[in-house]
Amino acid sequence: MGRKAGITLEDVVETAATIADSHGLEAATLTAVAGELGIKTPSLYNHVKGISGMRRLLAVHGSQLLLRTFEEAIGDLEGAEALRSIAQADRQFARDHRGLYDSFLPAPKPDEDAELYEAMAEPVFLVAHVLLDMGIPQSEAIHLIRALRALLHGFLDLEAKEGFGMPIGIDASFDASVDLIIAGIETAAANSK
Amino acid sequence: MGRKAGITLEDVVETAATIADSHGLEAATLTAVAGELGIKTPSLYNHVKGISGMRRLLAVHGSQLLLRTFEEAIGDLEGAEALRSIAQADRQFARDHRGLYDSFLPAPKPDEDAELYEAMAEPVFLVAHVLLDMGIPQSEAIHLIRALRALLHGFLDLEAKEGFGMPIGIDASFDASVDLIIAGIETAAANSK
DNA sequence: TAGAATAACTAAGATCATTAGTCACAACTA
DNA sequence: TAGTTGTGACTAATGATCTTAGTTATTCTA
Numbered sequence: 001m002g003r004k005a006g007i008t009l010e011d012v013v014e015t016a017a018t019i020a021d022s023h024g025l026e027a028a029t030l031t032a033v034a035g036e037l038g039i040k041t042p043s044l045y046n047h048v049k050g051i052s053g054m055r056r057l058l059a060v061h062g063s064q065l066l067l068r069t070f071e072e073a074i075g076d077l078e079g080a081e082a083l084r085s086i087a088q089a090d091r092q093f094a095r096d097h098r099g100l101y102d103s104f105l106p107a108p109k110p111d112e113d114a115e116l117y118e119a120m121a122e123p124v125f126l127v128a129h130v131l132l133d134m135g136i137p138q139s140e141a142i143h144l145i146r147a148l149r150a151l152l153h154g155f156l157d158l159e160a161k162e163g164f165g166m167p168i169g170i171d172a173s174f175d176a177s178v179d180l181i182i183a184g185i186e187t188a189a190a191n192s193k
Numbered sequence: 194m195g196r197k198a199g200i201t202l203e204d205v206v207e208t209a210a211t212i213a214d215s216h217g218l219e220a221a222t223l224t225a226v227a228g229e230l231g232i233k234t235p236s237l238y239n240h241v242k243g244i245s246g247m248r249r250l251l252a253v254h255g256s257q258l259l260l261r262t263f264e265e266a267i268g269d270l271e272g273a274e275a276l277r278s279i280a281q282a283d284r285q286f287a288r289d290h291r292g293l294y295d296s297f298l299p300a301p302k303p304d305e306d307a308e309l310y311e312a313m314a315e316p317v318f319l320v321a322h323v324l325l326d327m328g329i330p331q332s333e334a335i336h337l338i339r340a341l342r343a344l345l346h347g348f349l350d351l352e353a354k355e356g357f358g359m360p361i362g363i364d365a366s367f368d369a370s371v372d373l374i375i376a377g378i379e380t381a382a383a384n385s386k
Numbered sequence: 387t388a389g390a391a392t393a394a395c396t397a398a399g400a401t402c403a404t405t406a407g408t409c410a411c412a413a414c415t416a
Numbered sequence: 417t418a419g420t421t422g423t424g425a426c427t428a429a430t431g432a433t434c435t436t437a438g439t440t441a442t443t444c445t446a
Contacts, residue, residue, distance in 0.1 A: 029432085046392075047393085050434070051434065051435095121358065142362060146348070150351055151343050154347025157298070158342065162300050163300040165303070177344075224401075235427085239424050240424085244403065
C-alpha cells in the first residue's frame with residue numbers, strides 16, 4: 001500500500017484534541033489517534049515528530065483557541081468587568097477543553113520553541129493590556145498578572161482533579177477568589193492615579 | 194533464589210520518593226525503583242499494588258511530610274503571620290519535594306480511599322484553623338481557604354513548569370500574590386468582628 | 387511522462403506494567 | 417528438633433506504547 005488515506009495535519013490535531021478533551025490528555029496516544037484516523041501508528045510520524053511533537057501541536061492549537069476565547073470574553077469590556085469575564089471564560093475553557101488545557105504545561109523556553117512560546121504568551125498579553133489600560137504601572141502589573149494566572153490555574157487544576165474535596169459551593173468559591181484578586185488589582189489601579 | 198534482599202515497604206517508598214523528587218514523578222517507575230533496590234520489577238508486587246499503589250503510598254507519605262512542614266511553619270505564629278509562613282513553607286516543600294508534591298493530584302474521593310483522603314485533608318485543616326482563629330465564620334472561610342490553596346498550587350505548579358516565562362522577580366511576585374490573598378482574609382476577619 | 391516527494395506500510399526493538407507460576411529461605415509450630 | 421507454612425524473591429510471558437528503519441505505491445511536478 002502506498003498513500004491512500006490522505007490525512008492532513010489538521011486531521012491529526014483535531015482528532016488528538018477531541019480524544020484529549022473527552023478522555024484526558026494521556027488518552028491521546030499515537031496509537032489511539034492513528035486508530036481513530038484508520039491508519040497505523042508509525043504512519044503518524046509522517047505528520048508529527050512523535051508523541052512530543054503531537055503534544056506540542058495540541059498546545060499551539062489550544063493557545064490559539066484560548067486567545068480567541070479571551071478576545072470574545074473581553075469584547076468591549078474594560079477593567080474589572082473584563083477581568084471577571086476572562087476568568088469565567090477561562091473556567092469554561094478548562095471544562096470544555098480539558099485535554100488542551102493540560103497540554104499547556106510544561107511551558108517551553110523561548111529559545112527552544114519560539115512559536116509555541118509566543119502562542120502561549122498571547123493570552124497573557126491580552127490580560128496584561130487590560131491591566132495597563134487600568135493605569136497600573138508595568139512594574140506592578142507583572143506581579144498582579146502572575147497572581148491572577150496562578151489563582152486561575154490553581155483553581156481550575158484543583159477543580160478538575162477534585163482536589164477541593166466536597167464539591168459544594170465551588171462556583172461561589174471561584175467568584176469569591178477571582179473577586180479577591182480583582183480587588184487587589186483595583187486597589188493598585190486606584191493608587192496609581 | 195528465595196528471599197534475600199529483605200526489602201521493607203519503607204525502603205520502597207523512600208526510594209520512590211527520592212527518585213521522584215530528584216528526577217520527577219514520572220521517573221519513579223517500578224523498573225527504576227526495583228533497579229535502585231537491587232531487585233527485579235515483578236518483586237515489587239510483593240510490597241505494592243502496582244504503579245498506582247506506589248503512587249498512592251507516595252501521596253500518603255508526602256501528605257504526612259507536608260503536615261509536619263506546616264506545623265513547624267506555624268509554630269507559635271497566628272493570623273497573617275502564620276499564613277505567610279505557611280506559604281513560604283509550601284513553596285519550599287514544592288522545591289525540595291517536587292515528586293511528592295506532584296503525587297498529590299489527582300485527589301481520591303473520600304469513599305474510594307479514606308486513608309489518603311484524610312491524610313491529604315490534614316494540612317488543609319491546619320490552615321482552616323488559622324482562619325477560624327482569626328474570627329472568620331466557617332461559611333466565608335471555605336471560600337478563602339480555596340482561594341489560598343488555588344493561588345499557592347497554581348503558583349507553584351506554574352513556577353515548576355516554567356509557565357511564567359522570564360524567571361525575573363518571581364520571589365517578589367510570590368510575596369505580592371500571597372499578600373493579596375492575605376489582605377482579603379484580613380478584611381474578612383475585620384468585618385466579622 | 388519520468389523522476390521526486392509524499393504518505394502509507396511491515397518489521398523489529400525498547401521500555402514499562404502486569405500476571406502467573408516457581409522456589410528458597412526463614413520463621414513458626416507441633 | 418523437625419516439619420510446615422508463609423514470605424519474598426525469581427523466571428517467563430503478555431500487552432501497551434513509542435520509536436526507528438526500510439519498503440512501496442501513489443501523487444505531484446518539472
